[in-house]
Amino acid sequence: MHSLTFDIAHLLAGSLVLVSFMLLYQDRLYALLNVYALHAFVLALSVAWQAYAQDAPHLYITAAIALMFKAILIPVVLHRMIVKLGIHREVETVVGIGPTMLLGIGLVALSMVVMLRVTAEADPLVREDLAFALSVVLLGLLMMVTRQNVVSQVVGFMSLENGLVLAATGAKGMPLVVEISVAFSILIAFIVIGIFLFRIRERFDSVDVAALDSYRGERE
Amino acid sequence: MSFDAVTAVLAIPATAALLLALLPGYKLTAYLNVGATLLSFLAALSLFFFERPVPGPYILVDDLNNVFIVLTTFVGFTTSVFSASYIEHELEIGRLTPTFLRFYHAMYQMLMFALNLALVTNNIGVMWVAIELATLTTVSMVGIYRTHEALEAAWKYFILGSVGIALALFGTILVYMAAQPAIGEGINSMVWTTLMAHASVFDPSLLNLAFVFLLLGYGTKVGLAPLHAWLPDAHAEGPTPISAVLSGLLLNVALYALLRFKMLLAANPDALAPGPLMISMGLVSIVFAAFMLYRRGDIKRLFAYSSIEHMGIITFAFGMGGPLANFAGLLHMCMHSLTKSAIFFAVGDIAQVKGTQKIADMGGLTVTNPVLGWGLVAGVVAIAGLPPLGIFMSEFLVVSSTFARQPLLALPLVLGLLVAIGALFLKLNAVAFGEPRGPTHKAKGSYLPMFSHLGLVLTAGIYLPGPLVAWFQAVAKLLG
Numbered sequence: 001m002h003s004l005t006f007d008i009a010h011l012l013a014g015s016l017v018l019v020s021f022m023l024l025y026q027d028r029l030y031a032l033l034n035v036y037a038l039h040a041f042v043l044a045l046s047v048a049w050q051a052y053a054q055d056a057p058h059l060y061i062t063a064a065i066a067l068m069f070k071a072i073l074i075p076v077v078l079h080r081m082i083v084k085l086g087i088h089r090e091v092e093t094v095v096g097i098g099p100t101m102l103l104g105i106g107l108v109a110l111s112m113v114v115m116l117r118v119t120a121e122a123d124p125l126v127r128e129d130l131a132f133a134l135s136v137v138l139l140g141l142l143m144m145v146t147r148q149n150v151v152s153q154v155v156g157f158m159s160l161e162n163g164l165v166l167a168a169t170g171a172k173g174m175p176l177v178v179e180i181s182v183a184f185s186i187l188i189a190f191i192v193i194g195i196f197l198f199r200i201r202e203r204f205d206s207v208d209v210a211a212l213d214s215y216r217g218e219r220e
Numbered sequence: 221m222s223f224d225a226v227t228a229v230l231a232i233p234a235t236a237a238l239l240l241a242l243l244p245g246y247k248l249t250a251y252l253n254v255g256a257t258l259l260s261f262l263a264a265l266s267l268f269f270f271e272r273p274v275p276g277p278y279i280l281v282d283d284l285n286n287v288f289i290v291l292t293t294f295v296g297f298t299t300s301v302f303s304a305s306y307i308e309h310e311l312e313i314g315r316l317t318p319t320f321l322r323f324y325h326a327m328y329q330m331l332m333f334a335l336n337l338a339l340v341t342n343n344i345g346v347m348w349v350a351i352e353l354a355t356l357t358t359v360s361m362v363g364i365y366r367t368h369e370a371l372e373a374a375w376k377y378f379i380l381g382s383v384g385i386a387l388a389l390f391g392t393i394l395v396y397m398a399a400q401p402a403i404g405e406g407i408n409s410m411v412w413t414t415l416m417a418h419a420s421v422f423d424p425s426l427l428n429l430a431f432v433f434l435l436l437g438y439g440t441k442v443g444l445a446p447l448h449a450w451l452p453d454a455h456a457e458g459p460t461p462i463s464a465v466l467s468g469l470l471l472n473v474a475l476y477a478l479l480r481f482k483m484l485l486a487a488n489p490d491a492l493a494p495g496p497l498m499i500s501m502g503l504v505s506i507v508f509a510a511f512m513l514y515r516r517g518d519i520k521r522l523f524a525y526s527s528i529e530h531m532g533i534i535t536f537a538f539g540m541g542g543p544l545a546n547f548a549g550l551l552h553m554c555m556h557s558l559t560k561s562a563i564f565f566a567v568g569d570i571a572q573v574k575g576t577q578k579i580a581d582m583g584g585l586t587v588t589n590p591v592l593g594w595g596l597v598a599g600v601v602a603i604a605g606l607p608p609l610g611i612f613m614s615e616f617l618v619v620s621s622t623f624a625r626q627p628l629l630a631l632p633l634v635l636g637l638l639v640a641i642g643a644l645f646l647k648l649n650a651v652a653f654g655e656p657r658g659p660t661h662k663a664k665g666s667y668l669p670m671f672s673h674l675g676l677v678l679t680a681g682i683y684l685p686g687p688l689v690a691w692f693q694a695v696a697k698l699l700g
Contacts, residue, residue: 120424160386167393173405
């Protein structure tokens with residue numbers, strides 16, 4: 001069923017994967033936050049389209065949360081936070097953009113192979129959505145692994161959560177409980193992160209997690 | 221009107237958390253904390269005497285989670301008794317300020333609420349939310365001392381825990397996707413009881429994929445190697461009562477979630493057998509943790525690694541499956557929770573007396589603090605799995621049932637157990653016997669929780685009451 005509905009959903013979910021790739025190579029924090037805002041914006045569009053396609057009005061709420069909270073509020077707050085912490089000029093050395101991108105491509109291929117094969121009998125709209133969602137999740141994980149800066153790790157985690165929201169909305173008729181809880185847990189998680197950032201700043205002069213790794217508890 | 225125990229188990233901690241966040245004063249809040257956990261425990265016990273609620277879309281009480289609820293609320297109660305005396309000392313030496321204490325108590329109750337919710341819920345979505353909530357509350361408690369080490373531990377725990385939780389959510393979504401064609405859209409496709417009833421017609425490949433994500437996700441929370449990296453740090457740097465509930469309760473609840481999904485897969489004839497995956501992760505954890513025990517210089521880290529080992533044993537036993545191994549796994553889980561929290565109670569007091577957690581700075585405890593020292597000796601003897609204590613019995617059952625069915629698998633299992641015994645006694649020798657080292661004043665903490673746990677473990681090792689055995693057998697059968 002290659003209708004317009006399907007094409008647009010495909011386009012939006014695919015763009016989300018593309019923006020995930022863009023996140024991978026940003027080395028300035030401001031640029032990273034802007035791309036993350038774009039990521040959340042694409043997610044909001046995609047969820048809204050799913051709401052329309054599935055005729056499920058409650059998904060508009062999820063889309064609105066993604067737009068207001070993740071695309072606007074969080075980037076703004078993080079902007080202010082990194083200014084306050086005085087790290088906004090820092091350029092992060094992203095190790096090996098080339099290998100990272102290649103690895104990312106490999107992960108996307110992996111998720112396509114796995115998901116498309118597994119969901120052979122499902123509705124094509126659902127299949128594609130789920131495959132893209134898994135790609136976004138894996139790319140988010142990759143970003144968390146390759147980054148050293150606390151802020152970029154958190155952005156990686158949030159992009160991973162976006163992938164989960166995409167998966168949850170793609171699964172037809174999944175109860176609202178989960179969507180709200182996802183949004184809500186991000187809120188809580190974010191507060192925790194915020195507290196942590198300030199606490200880390202209080203104790204150290206850098207928000208680089210490499211500074212945290214000095215302690216292992218076993219050294220005499 | 222009948223008494224609604226499930227509502228009580230959830231409402232008491234939730235209300236207490238709210239009250240404790242608002243009320244000032246150490247004495248009052250500590251009593252309130254103990255009182256609330258005691259009430260929750262009584263409510264959980266009453267599940268035996270009153271008729272169980274009919275399974276609805278959100279609440280389910282069956283033989284399986286009843287074990288977990290009673291165990292959780294009991295250890296929650298004894299830990300709050302220990303915590304009252306422990307925290308008083310932390311306040312005196314200024315490691316905690318009154319504001320943080322309020323936060324600590326509120327978070328403790330929130331954790332109990334989250335654990336109970338994860339256990340009684342009939343809905344895989346709600347269960348995921350509850351485990352996420354439990355993670356967040358423990359993260360904030362691990363970081364409560366705000367030292368360099370505590371922050372690192374909390375951050376590591378937070379990042380790894382969140383990734384695990386995220387993978388588990390993906391798995392949960394996949395389970396829904398597998399269920400949806402058979403059950404239809406909406407809430408029913410996330411309810412355990414309906415999922416179990418229809419599991420045989422689900423798409424097996426989707427279920428398999430879902431289980432891999434769930435195993436990785438919830439397995440991180442269980443602390444299975446190689447996903448255990450957060451566990452030793454989180455145990456070592458947080459307040460000791462939190463180490464006790466982490467080891468004794470949170471790991472169990474994550475395992476409970478895995479068991480439920482294992483049952484779901486077992487109910488589908490075409491899905492992959494979850495047993496071998498759990499067996500291999502369990503064995504890796506046992507052997508890895510046993511060798512890691514030798515290198516520990518920090519007493520709380522030592523017992524954190526021991527927790528990884530024991531969670532490995534339990535996962536292994538449940539992975540083996542069958543009535544005997546499941547029975548052994550259940551028994552081992554209860555015994556481990558009781559013993560490990562008793563050990564952490566002792567270790568908390570020891571660390572307060574000595575002013576350090578370094579094993580090198582401790583010594584001769586049985587001479588200087590006899591009650592505490594011998595309490596620790598008893599705890600370590602129990603956790604090492606020597607007769608006549610309860611863990612001996614459960615480990616014996618695990619090993620003998622493995623020998624009967626898969627002798628080759630029993631070899632690494634026994635190797636891990638023996639290596640762990642050696643390491644534990646080596647470290648115990650350094651702490652409990654020999655020349656006294658470090659400060660020797662009396663410990664402030666209450667011994668009651670520790671000895672009540674050890675007493676239960678000893679009793680279970682000598683004599684298991686008939687009804688309890690019958691009950692565990694029923695659960696073991698349920699687990700398949």
